[in-house]
Amino acid sequence: MREDSDQPSTATPARTLTRDLPLHDGERVLLKGWVHARRDLGGVQFLILRDRSGAAQVVLHGVEVPLHESVVEVEGSVAASPKAPGGFEVQAERMEILSLATHPTPVEIAKASWNANPETLLQYRQVTVRGLEAQAMLKVQAELVAAFRAFLTAESFTEIFTPKLVAAGAEGGADLFEVDYYGKRAYLAQSPQLYKQIMVAVHERVFETAPVYRAEASHTTRHLAEYLSLDVEFGFIEDDGDVMDLQERLLRSMMQRVAETAAPELERLEATPARVDAPFPRIDLLAARKLVEERYGHASGGKDLDPEAERLLGQWALEEHDSDFVFVTHYPEAARPFYTYPTGDGLTRGLDLIFRGVEITSGGQRVHDAEVLVQELEKRGMDPRRFEGYLEVFRHGMPPHGGFAIGAERLTALLLGIPNVRFARAFPRDGSRLQP
Ligand code: AMO
Secondary structure (H helix, E strand, C coil): CCCCCCCHHHCCCCECCHHHHHHHCCCEEEEEEEEEEEEEECCEEEEEEEECCEEEEEEEECCCCCCCCCEEEEEEEEEECCCCHHHEEEEEEEEEEEECCCCCCCCCHHHCCCCCCHHHHHHCHHHHCCCHHHHHHHHHHHHHHHHHHHHHHHCCCEECCCCCEECCCCCCCCCCCEEEECCEEEEECCCCHHHHHHHHHHHCEEEEEEEEECCCCCCCCCCCCEEEEEEEEEECCCCHHHHHHHHHHHHHHHHHHHHHHCHHHHHHCCCCCCCCCCCCCEEEHHHHHHHHHHHHCCCCCCCCCCHHHHHHHHHHHHHHHCCCEEEEECCEHHHCCCCECECCCCEECEEEEEECCEEEEEEEEECCCHHHHHHHHHHCCCCHHHHHHHHHHCCCCCCCEEEEEEEHHHHHHHHHCCCCHHHHCCCCCECCECCC
16 A cells, blocks of 8 residues: 555655666665575675566665575665666665575576586576576567567468377478377477468468477487477468568568667677678578588588588678578478479479578478479378378469478577577477476
8 A cells, every 4th residue: 555645755666677776866666576696794785686677786784685586575765886787776774575485596596607507507497597697588589579470460460370289290300209199199290381381371471489399319509309480471472582581571670679679688698689781691502502612611511501501601691791691592302391392403492591600490482282292292202191181272272372480499599699599498398308
């Protein structure tokens, strides 16, 4: 209850967030949050109080600050303090414990950093996820997804929700998780690929933001068993150029918007803003291989680019085109899934987008003819009968269409300079981790 307005000095002020202290210089404020760090210098105690907006220093006298992660509220006045983080602190008159922590945390949350103690951090993620670094990362990621949604919605795309329990893998390959589905074999969806294509016949332009599952055999710093796939698919395109145009405008918009909506978090993580002003260069795979070999002396064999070739291509894009992004186009059929549009010369209209030297999206134009799809399945040793329901869609009229999918964790990690994609997810799943 607020006190009467003729007694303002004793009224409890409304809650202020630590980030807003500079707006309240000299005023009385009420902070609520967690005991992030504490220091007792005899007569005076320092408390770093953490809330959803960050953290701030509180100075107290003659009280015992409770154990780390206790939840407290503090009332006092704001004062400029050059030594305090953020330049302001609260001189507390009152502190109340709202929830007392009874056990020390496995890692001191204030010292939780993916550079300092990665294994312990993941082992106790249910608590370490409270750290300021993880909090900022998760906020940036949420803003990236919000920006993805906002851009596409403004472009008249409709959000869709597709099943994650499926009868067949959409991407081929062996990296499927099997599920016992009422006594029958089912799988966790590797991607919403086939469903998002089906939905083009409903809305023409669709997107989805949902987890997908890959039983990846390779345990690397860029692979997760569960990741957030930002999927786009749209009809009535001319060719793969339209897919790149949309992707470029989308990523530019996401990067610009997140620079505004998550500015404090980007600053906290000392993130380098993405270079998006220049057009994203586009280079076909064969030319990319040649360029990397001639310019950097790195020969990349196989049907794809290896990670080192991707890194060097990213370096070239930055050096020559002032861009953090580069499209690699015209992948060979052998390197792409059955739904990719073949160009008749062994190549396809399938493409990847590389951000800071790492692939973050795959996409391209799709086959929209049922007969061609059957051929493409058979070429890859897949049984068309298992895709009967999907194939039927193409016998009932499908426009030329295409799309792409962004790996949200890779995008986040690369934007923020996070060395391991596991730290770009709240609760990562990988070959050796199912908890927390
Ligand atoms: P693809 O399999 O290349 O394409 O995946 C698209 C993007 O998803 C991310 N990604 C991953 N991120 C973390 N862990 C993984 N194990 C992992 N695997 C992939 C990458 C990649 O670029 N259906 C197509 C997309 C399309 O054509 O629309 C697909 O899933 O950032």
